Amino acid sequence: MPVTNYDPIQIEEKWQKLWKEQDSFRSKVDPSKTKYYVLEMFPYPSGKLHMGHMRVYSIGDVLARFLRMRDYNVMHPMGWDAFGLPAENAAIENNVNPAQWTAENIEHMKEQQNRLGVSYDWHREVNTSSPDYYKWSQWLFLLMYKRGLAYKEKSNVNWCLTCQTVLANEQVEKGLCWRCSSVVETRELEQWFLKITDYAERLLNDLDQLEEWPERVKLMQKNWIGRSEGAEIAFKVKGFAGKEIRTFTTRPDTLFGVTYMVLAPEHPLVKPLVEGTDREEEVMHFVSDVRQESEIDRTSEETPKIGLFTGRYAVNPINGEEVPILVGNYVLMAYGTGAVMGVPAHDQRDFEFARKYDLPVRVVIQPEGEEFSGETMEAAYDGEGKMVNSGVFNGLSDSEGIRKVTEYLEKHGQGDFRVTYRLRDWLISRQRYWGAPIPIKYCEKCGTVPVPEEELPVELPMDVALSGNRVPSLAHYENFVHTSCNLCGGPAQRETDTMDTFICSSWYFLRYTSPNTTTAPFDKESVDYWMPVDQYIGGIEHAVLHLLYARFFTKVLYDADLIQCDEPFSRLLAQGMVYKDGAKMSKSKGNVVTPDEIVASYGADTGRLFILFASPPEKDLDWNDQGVEGCYRFLRRVWRLVVECREELSTGSGHTDIGEAESELQRSLHNTIKKVTHDIEERFNFNTAISSIMELVNAVYAYRQANDQQQYNHQVLSDTLEKMVILLAPFAPHIAEETWSLLGQSESVHRQHWPGYDPELLQVDQVEVVVQINGKVRGRINVPSECSREQLIEAAHNNERIGDLLEGKEIVKTIAVPGRLVNIVAR
Numbered sequence: 093m094p095v096t097n098y099d100p101i102q103i104e105e106k107w108q109k110l111w112k113e114q115d116s117f118r119s120k121v122d123p124s125k126t127k128y129y130v131l132e133m134f135p136y137p138s139g140k141l142h143m144g145h146m147r148v149y150s151i152g153d154v155l156a157r158f159l160r161m162r163d164y165n166v167m168h169p170m171g172w173d174a175f176g177l178p179a180e181n182a183a184i185e186n187n188v189n190p191a192q193w194t195a196e197n198i199e200h201m202k203e204q205q206n207r208l209g210v211s212y213d214w215h216r217e218v219n220t221s222s223p224d225y226y227k228w229s230q231w232l233f234l235l236m237y238k239r240g241l242a243y244k245e246k247s248n249v250n251w252c253l254t255c256q257t258v259l260a261n262e263q264v265e266k267g268l269c270w271r272c273s274s275v276v277e278t279r280e281l282e283q284w285f286l287k288i289t290d291y292a293e294r295l296l297n298d299l300d301q302l303e304e305w306p307e308r309v310k311l312m313q314k315n316w317i318g319r320s321e322g323a324e325i326a327f328k329v330k331g332f333a334g335k336e337i338r339t340f341t342t343r344p345d346t347l348f349g350v351t352y353m354v355l356a357p358e359h360p361l362v363k364p365l366v367e368g369t370d371r372e373e374e375v376m377h378f379v380s381d382v383r384q385e386s387e388i389d390r391t392s393e394e395t396p397k398i399g400l401f402t403g404r405y406a407v408n409p410i411n412g413e414e415v416p417i418l419v420g421n422y423v424l425m426a427y428g429t430g431a432v433m434g435v436p437a438h439d440q441r442d443f444e445f446a447r448k449y450d451l452p453v454r455v456v457i458q459p460e461g462e463e464f465s466g467e468t469m470e471a472a473y474d475g476e477g478k479m480v481n482s483g484v485f486n487g488l489s490d491s492e493g494i495r496k497v498t499e500y501l502e503k504h505g506q507g508d509f510r511v512t513y514r515l516r517d518w519l520i521s522r523q524r525y526w527g528a529p530i531p532i533k534y535c536e537k538c539g540t541v542p543v544p545e546e547e548l549p550v551e552l553p554m555d556v557a558l559s560g561n562r563v564p565s566l567a568h569y570e571n572f573v574h575t576s577c578n579l580c581g582g583p584a585q586r587e588t589d590t591m592d593t594f595i596c597s598s599w600y601f602l603r604y605t606s607p608n609t610t611t612a613p614f615d616k617e618s619v620d621y622w623m624p625v626d627q628y629i630g631g632i633e634h635a636v637l638h639l640l641y642a643r644f645f646t647k648v649l650y651d652a653d654l655i656q657c658d659e660p661f662s663r664l665l666a667q668g669m670v671y672k673d674g675a676k677m678s679k680s681k682g683n684v685v686t687p688d689e690i691v692a693s694y695g696a697d698t699g700r701l702f703i704l705f706a707s708p709p710e711k712d713l714d715w716n717d718q719g720v721e722g723c724y725r726f727l728r729r730v731w732r733l734v735v736e737c738r739e740e741l742s743t744g745s746g747h748t749d750i751g752e753a754e755s756e757l758q759r760s761l762h763n764t765i766k767k768v769t770h771d772i773e774e775r776f777n778f779n780t781a782i783s784s785i786m787e788l789v790n791a792v793y794a795y796r797q798a799n800d801q802q803q804y805n806h807q808v809l810s811d812t813l814e815k816m817v818i819l820l821a822p823f824a825p826h827i828a829e830e831t832w833s834l835l836g837q838s839e840s841v842h843r844q845h846w847p848g849y850d851p852e853l854l855q856v857d858q859v860e861v862v863v864q865i866n867g868k869v870r871g872r873i874n875v876p877s878e879c880s881r882e883q884l885i886e887a888a889h890n891n892e893r894i895g896d897l898l899e900g901k902e903i904v905k906t907i908a909v910p911g912r913l914v915n916i917v918a919r
């Protein structure tokens with residue numbers, strides 16, 4: 093066979109076809125083997141893969157292929173997070189049904205993924221918009237409902253004007269919609285919620301179990317959950333017997349420093365406080381103005397804090413002092429109690445507010461060596477110190493004060509120790525068509541009636557009636573809305589909200605374990621075998637939303653005895669972004685490189701290799717055309733090496749001696765095996781793994797150059813080549829298959845066992861260490877650079893010259909500094 097050129101397109105298509113025919117990546121439950129579940133976050137079927145996708149799939153695929161060769165039973169599934177707004181927008185633009193648009197996109201993206209050679213088990217594919225999937229999303233909603241974790245309530249919600257739907261708090265970023273960046277406003281609507289706050293404490297505490305999660309992700313979740321300890325304190329209202337204002341503070345030690353109170357405009361006490369007084373008109377006017385602004389605007393840093401005196405006074409429970417009660421735009425009813433106590437000396441926001449309205453500032457915590465005064469201080473002091481101006485509590489530290497003041501309030505029935513969370517319940521209602529219908533009916537007689545399990549799925553109407561510039565919500569489909577009550581048989585109406593798509597993605601990793609189960613969301617045996625996910629890979633943008641929701645669902649299912657694990661993802665890798673010329677790839681910047689282009693000009697192997705080589709997975713990656721070119725050249729060099737060696741090995745007879753050249757080659761091989769194994773397994777340092785394979789390729793070229801063809805050791809050379817190809821297989825799977833077969837192998841390279849290394853054949857770096865006796869240099873020894881203190885001392889004593897010099901002497905002590913010296917004190 094003549095030496096042919098490296099033709100990636102032809103090779104890659106050939107092997108992809110074969111893998112498919114041979115069903116190479118199918119995974120099955122096998123209790124005799126150790127399972128490994130490797131999962132990349134499933135994509136939204138937008139219609140085209142971008143480089144971020146290619147990166148995350150390449151990372152996952154290295155791991156999946158490597159672990160299969162390490163004899164793990166690997167599951168590596170893929171699917172589609174298919175509900176959501178873009179499908180509706182596309183439906184309008186192209187006048188197609190969202191379902192059809194989604195199906196076509198899935199078809200196309202799946203082809204693209206396969207063209208990258210990613211080793212997915214397609215038998216496990218899920219599509220969240222298909223009725224056999226969302227049936228179980230609805231079933232899980234009903235499970236939540238039965239467990240008291242789903243409820244409907246009227247509340248202020250975030251409303252995106254462009255998307256025409258509500259958003260969860262997590263989906264609003266700096267006052268803007270996370271999807272379309274439009275301004276979000278507040279509306280009062282009746283909405284479905286999931287009671288994630290019931291799990292706040294567990295979601296927080298169990299972060300400690302997640303040792304293999306990036307610290308920054310855990311910190312983001314921790315901040316989002318936002319646990320704080322403090323006291324809830326009751327202030328009486330002067331002249332209003334029986335009325336109390338309850339407020340939460342993390343700093344009860346500053347209670348003597350309260351100089352005013354502020355209520356949220358929505359606070360139920362506002363109206364009664366001003367009713368019939370000369371303050372009524374002005375205050376109520378202010379209240380109705382503020383209530384038209386969004387909560388996000390009201391609490392934003394840039395919004396001026398506005399307050400209005402109600403004419404009433406609150407009584408401080410600790411000293412009986414009367415302080416004015418104001419209504420303020422920046423206090424929200426939804427968070428805490430809707431009332432805050434103003435401690436301007438020790439809280440910056442309160443300080444600015446007090447200065448603006450000329451309210452008194454009283455220092456009650458004085459740090460050592462400072463003499464703050466309320467009249468002159470220029471900023472609040474929120475650090476540590478001793479209590480002052482605080483009656484019997486004077487002299488206590490702030491932390492003692494927190495405890496003692498709370499105890500005092502508890503004793504007098506005017507306060508309690510409290511733990512509060514920033515986390516709110518999860519708003520899941522969406523007023524959009526393309527989502528899973530919420531399985532609830534409303535009957536005039538029976539009220540809210542959950543759809544019985546046997547009626548699931550509640551299917552979306554497929555006769556989409558496009559109107560104007562949007563797809564109408566389910567309320568517009570008469571046949572969908574009108575139904576009958578399951579309790580009384582009378583007429584009933586269906587809930588017309590659909591579920592937040594984050595519900596679909598909160599359990600898809602469970603469905604993968606048994607995607608064809610028709611009697612349950614997943615098969616018990618399969619889910620207990622495969623879960624938890626051993627390695628999850630995805631973008632940092634999901635640190636709070638998706639990962640928190642998925643943890644919540646897992647815990648609920650654990651409590652319902654449906655699964656055995658209560659955390660879904662053992663290890664998490666948040667991969668970095670892909671940039672080009674220092675900027676995120678985007679159409680508007682004109683710096684987009686697509687996976688399709690790379691595959692067409694260089695092949696998938698080159699693209700994958702570059703992505704993995706250019707940067708460690710968790711770091712950002714800067715796309716670089718020269719780097720891609722370099723990876724292509726390297727693969728061509730591998731190709732040429734195998735083709736030439738194959739020729740040479742088939743003609744010459746060679747020899748079987750192990751000389752210095754053979755030892756050198758073996759050392760290089762075993763070092764590379766050790767490094768690649770360690771880099772993939774322990775650290776995901778694919779870039780350094782690849783560069784050591786590059787060094788090995790150089791070493792084989794060097795061996796051939798240094799030796800006449802007749803002087804090759806055929807055994808050593810072909811063993812080195814074979815192992816080199818195996819090491820390359822997880823990174824560049826197609827060229828590995830092809831070169832493996834060129835080397836005369838008939839079975840797939842991806843079915844080979846990962847090679848082990850022989851520690852005796854490792855190349856060991858030696859260092860020279862000075863040996864002193866009583867501080868004088870008496871000799872030098874060569875030891876392995878990584879040897880321990882004990883090994884170093886032993887080597888010094890074993891040295892012949894040192895041994896002679898110590899003859900007959902008593903050794904008092906030995907000091908060893910690895911890598912530098914040994915000093916023996918003797919007399």
Ligand SMILES: [Zn+2]
Nearest residue numbers: 252255269272
């Ligand atoms: Zn929007």
Ligand SMILES: [Zn+2]
Nearest residue numbers: 535538577580
């Ligand atoms: Zn009824």
